[in-house]
Every structure is written in structure tokens, then in C-alpha cells.
Amino acid sequence: MLGLPDHVTACLFDLDGVLTPTAVIHNKAWTAMFNEFLKARGQQEFDPVHDYNDYVDGKPREAGVRDFLASRGITLPEGTPDDPPGAETVWGLGNRKNVQVLKLLDEGKLEPYPTSVTYLRKARAAGLRCAVVSSSANTLQVITNTGLDQYLEARVDGVTIRERGLKGKPAPDTFLEAARELGVEPHNAVVFEDALAGVTAGHAGGFYVVGVDRVGGKHADDLARSGADKVVKDIGELLEEQS
Known part of the structure; x- marks a missing residue:
């Protein structure tokens, strides 16, 4: 059947x-968020193919943040789900990514x-x-x-x-x-x-x-x-x- x-x-x-x-939108959002974060630390940019597939695709936001940061040897405080997007925490970065997603969703049908x-x-x-x-x-x-x-x-x-x-x-x-x-x-x-x-x-x-x-x-x-x-x-x- x-x-x-x-x-x-x-x-x-x-x-x-x-x-x-929406995977395309999520990829763009992850890339924009992480590149801003990594640039401030002088690190190599987020790879929208390999980094996306290996560390963040399909996972809850906080898990994606945690796994990608670990791949770069970066450790941040866990924080809480209510952390503002500007917070330098795992949840803060996840919420920052979500702001990007909502923005991209609003830009086109x-x-x-x-x-x-x-x-x-x-x-x-x-x-x-x-x-x-x-x-x-x-x-x-x-x-x-x-x-x-x-x-x-x-x-x-x-x-x-x-x-x-x-x-x-x-x-x-x-x-x-x-x-x-x-x-x-x-x-x-x-x-x-x-x-x-x-x-x-x-x-x-x-x-x-x-x-x-x-x-x-x-x-x-x-x-x-x-x-x-x-x-x-x-x-x-x-x-x-x-x-």
C-alpha cells in the first residue's frame, strides 16, 4: 500500500x-546564528552542509547547539529555556537561532x-x-x-x-x-x-x-x-x- x-x-x-x-530555512538560521557567534571568537565559519548534517539537523535546538559547540571545543553554561536570545548560554543561542527562523518564515510564504x-x-x-x-x-x-x-x-x-x-x-x-x-x-x-x-x-x-x-x-x-x-x-x- x-x-x-x-x-x-x-x-x-x-x-x-x-x-x-523548512530545512532550508533552519539551515540558514543556524548558519547565520553560529557565524555571528564564531566570528566574535575568531573561529572558522559554520559549514551549512557537513556541520548542519552532522550536528544539528533533526535535533532539538539545545541539543544542536550543544553538539556543534562540542565539535569546536566550546563549552557554554546550559542556561534555561527562558534565556533571552542575547544570552551566552546553550539555550540562549538556541533561542537566538529561533528568532532567525521566525524572521525567515515571515519574509515569505x-x-x-x-x-x-x-x-x-x-x-x-x-x-x-x-x-x-x-x-x-x-x-x-x-x-x-x-x-x-x-x-x-x-x-x-x-x-x-x-x-x-x-x-x-x-x-x-x-x-x-x-x-x-x-x-x-x-x-x-x-x-x-x-x-x-x-x-x-x-x-x-x-x-x-x-x-x-x-x-x-x-x-x-x-x-x-x-x-x-x-x-x-x-x-x-x-x-x-x-x-
């Missing part, structure tokens, strides 16, 4: 890079990937349960503004992670929580992910994992090594398999 194993009854979609091109919308519509028509699982605290805003909320029965995101004390990706907690909300077992659900951390999380949770390689095949091997059962360049390829 829809290019998936017959036992699948639910779909768990990552947001950024799977349903919407964000549209979901057309093939992802088609897949969501067909999945719901086929009776599959659907949820969005993202580390972003802006998930509700994005799915509402793009109209994706009409296809999604559950949402586990950055806000959920904080409120319920979940571990973010690459831990499987968020996907397991979404499956619980939908009332399905992990082996009956498929995870759609473009981030290595997300693929690792889905695999660790016992889900069937579809890796989405949005960079023209350059990421396919890494996704497979991280645990993807199948890798596609676009979700629409799964529909083509059924035609």
Missing part, C-alpha cells in the same frame, strides 16, 4: 525536509512539498493514521499555515518534548510517543525522515524507516547506514511504484 509494507497502518512524518522545505501533500491525502484516504514528529517548537505554526494540519491526527514536537520530558532524536522517544497517541505498535508504523538523527531514532524504535534524500542522492548512503530500510529522493517515488 502506497509503496509500504502490507503490515503498515500508520505514518509518522518528520516536518522539515519531508513535508515542508512557506509551501509544503506538493508530492508530500498528495501522499498524505492518499494515505488518509487509504485509512492510514498520520502524525507529524518534529524537534521544531514551531511545528504547530507551520502545519497550520500550510494546511497540513487537516491530514495529521497527532503532533509530537519541540513543545511536546519539553512538556513531557522526552528525549529528542536520535533517541526514539518522540516516534514512540506519536505511535502511542495513534494507538499503534512501532512495527505497524513507518517513519519518514531526511535527517540522520531522525533515521537513527526511527530504526532504534523498531519502525520501518523511509529515508528521504533531498540532496540529489548525496545523502543516500548515510541514510541507509543510519538505519533507513528504504531511501527515496521524494515521497512521490513511493506513489509511482504503485502506478
